[in-house]
Amino acid sequence: MDIFKKQESNVRSYSNSFPVIFRKAKGCWLETEQGERYLDFLAGAGSLNYGHNNSELKQALLEYIEMDGITHGLDMHSEAKASFLEALDDLILKPRNLEYKVQFTGPTGTNAVEAALKLAKKVKARSSIVAFTNGFHGCTAGALAATGNQHHRQGAGSPLNNVTRIPFEGYAGIDGLTLFETMLNDNSAGMDKPAAVLIETVQGEGGLNVASNAWLQRLEKICHSNDILLIVDDIQAGCGRTGTFFSFEPSGIKPDMVTLSKSIGGYGLPMAVVLLKPELDQWKPGEHNGTFRGNNHAFITAAKALEVYWSNDNFEQHIKRCSEKVDGVIQRCVSRFPEMFVQRKGRGMMIGIECQNGQLSGDIAKTCFEKGMVIETAGPNDEVVKFFCPLTITNAELDQGLTIFEDAVEAIAAKHFKKAS
Template identity: 85%
Template sequence: MDIFNKQESKVRSYSNSFPVMFTKAKGCWLETDKGERYLDFLAGAGSLNYGHNNPVFKQALLEYIEKDGITHGLDMHSDAKAEFLTALQRYILAPRGLDYKVQFTGPTGTNAVEAALKLARKVTGRSSIVAFTNGFHGCTAGALAATGNQHHRQGAGMSLNNVTRIPFEGYADIDGLKLFETMLNDNSAGMDKPAAVLMETVQGEGGLNVASNTWLQRLSKICKQNDILLIIDDIQAGCGRTGTFFSFEPAGIKPDMVTLSKSIGGYGLPMAVVLLSPELDIWKPGEHNGTFRGNNHAFVTATKALETYWSNNQLETHIARCSEAVSDVIQRNIQRHPEVFVQQKGRGMMIGVECHNGELSSDIAKACFENGMVIETAGPNDEVVKFFCPLTITQAELNQGLSIFENAVESVVAKRFKKAS
């Protein structure tokens, strides 16, 4: 492990929590150089919804590489890209009545957010963006300006401007949408009319805060009435994580733009897109650029993901069952240990449990790791234990992970509370 301490920057973070050498991965399992196996309840922070080395995706990728398929193609036409666009239209957009053009950005979520914000400003001629408390949108300058987390913001080293922050649903019992609407209609409120509203329907890093369908419908109506574009950041919450392919589907709204990354590539390969209403597509060629916006290997596995898991509703049914199982365990532990837990958070398999403080959640995550499971925390003070296993996990594997969690809770309670009493 010396090479990492010697050569790698201190900016690394996940390796600090999980200080082992991983060498192999399959499904929802990680294996170290010492042969130790860990259940993966992190799943690449939502990049591995279909598990590690999914055999269907792997076979398609191997066959594509074997025939010398295009790897890097900038934004040139390729059969892999054509097949992805066809699958996206057939399995995702058309069945949901969505009419979007597809912009391939640099292969990271934050780049997709940057592109969406840039386009919103170009279309409207306005510079201001509205974002929400506890939102997380990335660490490049524009996306970071819209991010609420102070830990990430302080890494910028410069002013982060042109963003107005509005309370998310449930934040400090403030009706953020009423405030937003009032300020839009008050000439002395000091709010410049924004180009767009950027939001996550379920806030991932912000603590698994969920916007209700009613709240989302109110927001969509406000945006339409005021000629403001609505951008849904579905980078972490999309691709089935909340139970449906897009997190906003249950609300019945149609955003002007949607950003996708993480699991859109299927295999964990870097890929990001912006879905945008056709009338917004006023880009000039190359105006938003990126050398790696043509990751054809990701197109291959992304296509297989859509064909395999979104041509029917079997995955959605499985996600609902898994969510219910996780919820049952969370509720049992909330009732059993009110001294540890506050409430359940999230939706679908973007779900977790809030502890009274970050020390408790950290202790639980550490105890899980000591007993063979990788799991992380989220929230302003890392107070939420976040269950983020692959969506393809089997019931037996899920139960094994939930058992590790419950045993971790009991060990933390024994150390922290029984000693004190």
């Protein structure tokens, strides 16, 4: 560990929770230098929906590298890019009756958010954005301004402006959309008309808060009625994590823009895109730039992932069955240990359990690690334990992980409450 303590910045975080040196990974498993194996219920914070070193994606990538396929090409045309665009259109957009142009941004989610916000402001010639309580959108300046978490915001070292925060559905019992609509139509409310509304339909880092279909439909109607663009940040919730490819599908809404990153590359390779309605494509060439806005290796694995997992509904059905199994364990724990747990959170395999406080959730995550599983927490006070395993997990692996979790809960209950009823 000496090299990390000596050379790496204190800004690192996950390694503080999991203080081992990982050497390799496959599927749902991480392995250390000493050969110790850990079930991965973090999955790159949602970047590894198809697992570590997915065999079919790896083979496609190896074949592409072996034939000296383009690695770096700025935003020039390439066969790899064409294959991804064709797969995205044929397998994802057309079947869902969605018409979007695709902008390749720098390879991180926060860059996609920055691009979407910049474009919204450019198109509408307005400077302000509306975001929501507990939202998380990234750590660069514009995305961070739209992020609610104080821990991340205080890292900016400068003012974060031009964002109005509205209560998300269920926040403190406040009807945020009525407030929003009232302020838009009140000349004395002090709200400048925004260019866009930015929202996660299921809030990841904010604690797995879920917006209902009716609430999202109402939000879309408010936006359309007031000439405001609706941007869905699907960076963590997309690519099947909530049960459908896009998190907003069950609601029937059609956002003006969608940001994707994390698992869109399929293999864990950096990649990010903005999907935008054609009439919004008012960029001039190079206005949103970036040296790595065309990761051709990621195009190969991204296209392969769409072909393998999204050509029919088998993958969605697998996610549904896994979600039902996790949900059963969560509900059992909530019922058995009301002194520890509050409620189930999330949707699909973007699911978790809310603890009474962050101390309990932290103890559970730590105990899970001691028993051979990597799992993390979320929420304003890190009070939610997140079940974020790869979506390709087998039934046996899922059962094993859930057993580790329940054993950890039993141990914490016995330790803190002197019983495990």
